[in-house]
Amino acid sequence: MTAGILLLFGGLIFLSGSALAAFYWSVKDGQLNDLGGAARTIFDDDEPVGSATDKFPSGK
Amino acid sequence: MKPHSLISSFHPANEPDTLASHERAEIDASTRFPVLLFFGSAIFWLLVGSLLGLVSAWKMTHPAMLDQMAWTTFGRLRPAHLNTVIYGWASASGIGVGLWLMARLCRIPLIHSKLLISAAIFWNIGVLVGVLGILAGDSRSIEWLELPGYATPILFIAYACIGVWAIIMFRYRRPGHVYVSQWYLFAAFLWFPWLYATANILLIWEPIQGSAQGAVNWWFAHNVLGLWFTPIGLASAYYMIPKVIGRPIHSYYLSILGFWSLALFYSWNGMHHLIGGPFPAWMISASVVASVMMFIPVVTVAINHHMTMRGHFDALKWSPTLRFTVFGAMSYTLASLQGMTMAIPSLNTLTHFTDYTIGHAHLGLYAFFTMAMFGAMYYIVPRLTGREWASAAAIRWHFWLVATGILLMIGSLFLGGVLEGLAQYDPRVSFKTSLDYVTPFRWLRGISGFLLLAGHLVFTALFALMVLKLGRRKDGPTLFAVPTGGNPGASAV
Numbered sequence: 001m002t003a004g005i006l007l008l009f010g011g012l013i014f015l016s017g018s019a020l021a022a023f024y025w026s027v028k029d030g031q032l033n034d035l036g037g038a039a040r041t042i043f044d045d046d047e048p049v050g051s052a053t054d055k056f057p058s059g060k
Numbered sequence: 061m062k063p064h065s066l067i068s069s070f071h072p073a074n075e076p077d078t079l080a081s082h083e084r085a086e087i088d089a090s091t092r093f094p095v096l097l098f099f100g101s102a103i104f105w106l107l108v109g110s111l112l113g114l115v116s117a118w119k120m121t122h123p124a125m126l127d128q129m130a131w132t133t134f135g136r137l138r139p140a141h142l143n144t145v146i147y148g149w150a151s152a153s154g155i156g157v158g159l160w161l162m163a164r165l166c167r168i169p170l171i172h173s174k175l176l177i178s179a180a181i182f183w184n185i186g187v188l189v190g191v192l193g194i195l196a197g198d199s200r201s202i203e204w205l206e207l208p209g210y211a212t213p214i215l216f217i218a219y220a221c222i223g224v225w226a227i228i229m230f231r232y233r234r235p236g237h238v239y240v241s242q243w244y245l246f247a248a249f250l251w252f253p254w255l256y257a258t259a260n261i262l263l264i265w266e267p268i269q270g271s272a273q274g275a276v277n278w279w280f281a282h283n284v285l286g287l288w289f290t291p292i293g294l295a296s297a298y299y300m301i302p303k304v305i306g307r308p309i310h311s312y313y314l315s316i317l318g319f320w321s322l323a324l325f326y327s328w329n330g331m332h333h334l335i336g337g338p339f340p341a342w343m344i345s346a347s348v349v350a351s352v353m354m355f356i357p358v359v360t361v362a363i364n365h366h367m368t369m370r371g372h373f374d375a376l377k378w379s380p381t382l383r384f385t386v387f388g389a390m391s392y393t394l395a396s397l398q399g400m401t402m403a404i405p406s407l408n409t410l411t412h413f414t415d416y417t418i419g420h421a422h423l424g425l426y427a428f429f430t431m432a433m434f435g436a437m438y439y440i441v442p443r444l445t446g447r448e449w450a451s452a453a454a455i456r457w458h459f460w461l462v463a464t465g466i467l468l469m470i471g472s473l474f475l476g477g478v479l480e481g482l483a484q485y486d487p488r489v490s491f492k493t494s495l496d497y498v499t500p501f502r503w504l505r506g507i508s509g510f511l512l513l514a515g516h517l518v519f520t521a522l523f524a525l526m527v528l529k530l531g532r533r534k535d536g537p538t539l540f541a542v543p544t545g546g547n548p549g550a551s552a553v
Binding site: 004007008011015018019023026031032034035036037038039040041042043044045046047048049050051052053054055056057 | 079080081084165236237238239240250251254257258261262266299302303304305306307308309312313315316320323375378379380381382438439448449450451452455456
C-alpha cells in the first residue's frame with residue numbers, strides 16, 4: 001500500500017514537473033517567438049494558404 | 061519531381077507536382093495500416109455500442125423488454141454501452157486520428173508501425189474481454205471503470221505502447237515549429253496512460269477505502285473527457301478547419317493560451333460530480349472554481365474557430381470534413397459552457413440525478429467528439445486509400461441522420477431532465493409522478509437512437525467501400541484537385 005502511494009505521488013510530481021519543463025522548453029526554444037508564422041506551418045508550397053483541400057466527391 | 065515541358069506546365073489539367081505533395085503523400089501512406097486498423101475496429105465498436113445504447117434506451121420506457129436473461133438486463137447493457145462507445149469507438153477513432161496527425165505534424169513518415177499494430181490488437185482484445193465480462197456479470201460498478209480487473213491491464217498495455225510511440229515520434233520530428241494540435245495530441249497520449257493506471261491502482265487492484273474511492277472515480281472519469289477526448293477533438297479541429305478552408309487560424313496566441321489553461325484547470329474539475337456528497341467542502345469548492353475557470357480555454361477556442369471560419373461559412377456546403385468538424389466545434393463550446401453552469405451548486409441541485417446529465421454527456425461525447433472524429437475520417441481515409449468517397453448523397457444522409465438524431469436526443473433529455481428535476485424538487489409531487497413527466501421525452505430519445513444507428517450504418521457502408529477498394533480511383537499523389545475559384549463542386553446541401 002505504502003509503495004503504491006509513493007508510486008502515485010512520484011507519478012504526480014513527475015507529470016506536473018514535465019508540464020512545467022515542457023512550458024519552459026517551449027519558451028527557451030523560441031516556439032512562442034513568431035506566432036503568426038507558427039499558424040502557417042501546416043501550409044506548404046503544394047497546399048498554400050488560400051487553397052481549399054476538401055470537397056464532396058464529384059458526380060452523383 | 062516529374063519534368064514538365066514549358067507548355068504542359070501551364071496546362072490547367074496538370075496539377076502541381078511538387079516536392080511537398082510527394083512528401084505528404086509518403087507520410088500519409090506510411091500511416092495507412094495502423095490508422096485504418098484503428099478506424100475499422102472503432103467503427104465496429106460504434107455499431108455494437110449504438111445497438112447496446114438503443115436497447116438500454118427503450119428499456120427505460122419498456123422495462124419488461126428482454127428481462128428474461130441476466131445478460132440483457134439494464135444493469136449490464138447500460139455499462140456495456142458506455143464502455144463500448146468510450147473505449148471501443150471514441151478512444152480508437154481518436155487514436156487513429158491522432159496517429160495520422162502526429163505523423164503529418166512531425167513531418168516524418170510513421171515509424172515503428174508494429175508497435176501500433178500490436179497496440180491495436182491488445183486494445184481490441186481488451187475491449188472484447190471487458191465488455192463480455194460486463195455482460196457476464198463481472199462489472200466493477202464504478203462508473204467509467206466498469207471493465208473487470210482482468211481486462212484493464214490488456215488495455216493499459218495498448219495505451220502504454222501508444223504513449224511510448226508518441227515520445228519516439230516527437231523525438232524524431234523534423235525541426236521546426238511544434239503546431240498547437242501536436243501539443244494537444246502529445247499531451248493526451250501521455251496523460252491518458254497515467255490517468256488510467258492511477259485510477260486502476262487505486263480502485264481495482266489496491267482499492268483505497270470508503271468515499272475516497274468516489275473522489276478518485278470522478279477525478280478519473282472527468283479527466284477522460286478533459287485530458288483525453290477534448291485534446292484529441294481540439295487537435296483535429298485546429299488542423300482540419302484551417303487546412304480545409306486554406307486559412308491559418310485567427311489567433312495563434314489564443315490557441316496556445318487555450319492549451320495551457322486547459323492543462324492547468326481541467327484536472328481539478330472532477331469533484332463537481334460530487335456536489336452534496338460526503339467530501340470536505342474545500343474539495344468541492346476548488347472544483348467548482350476550476351470548472352468556472354474553464355471559461356478561459358473554452359472561449360479562446362470558440363473565438364478562434366469562429367473567427368477563422370468567418371467569411372468562409374459557405375465552405376460548409378462543399379466540404380464534408382468541415383461540416384462535421386464545425387458541428388463538433390460548436391458543440392464543444394455549448395457542452396463546455398453548459399458543464400460550467402451545471403457545476404454551480406444551486407443549479408446542480410436541480411439537474412443532478414436527472415436525464416439532463418445524460419443529455420450533457422451525449423452533447424460532449426457525441427455532438428462534439430464523435431462528430432469531430434467523423435469529420436477527420438472524411439479527410440483522412442481518402443488520403444490513405446487513394447480513393448474518393450463513393451457517394452456524396454450518402455455522406456449527406458450520414459450527416460443529416462446523425463445531426464437530427466443527436467439534436468433530438470439531447471433536446472428531449474434536456475427538457476425531460478428539467479421537468480423531472482423540478483418535479484423531484486417539489487415535496488408535493490410523488491416520485492412516480494416525476495417519472496411520468498419524463499416518459500414522453502424518453503420515447504423521443506429512443507427514436508433518436510434509430511436515427512443515429514441508421515447514420516452509423518450509412519457511414520459503415522461508405523468506409524467498407526473505401527477499404528474494400530470498391531470506390532472510384534483518383535490519380536496523383538494527393539487527392540482532391542486544388543479547387544480554383546473558391547467554390548468547387550458546389551451542389552445542393
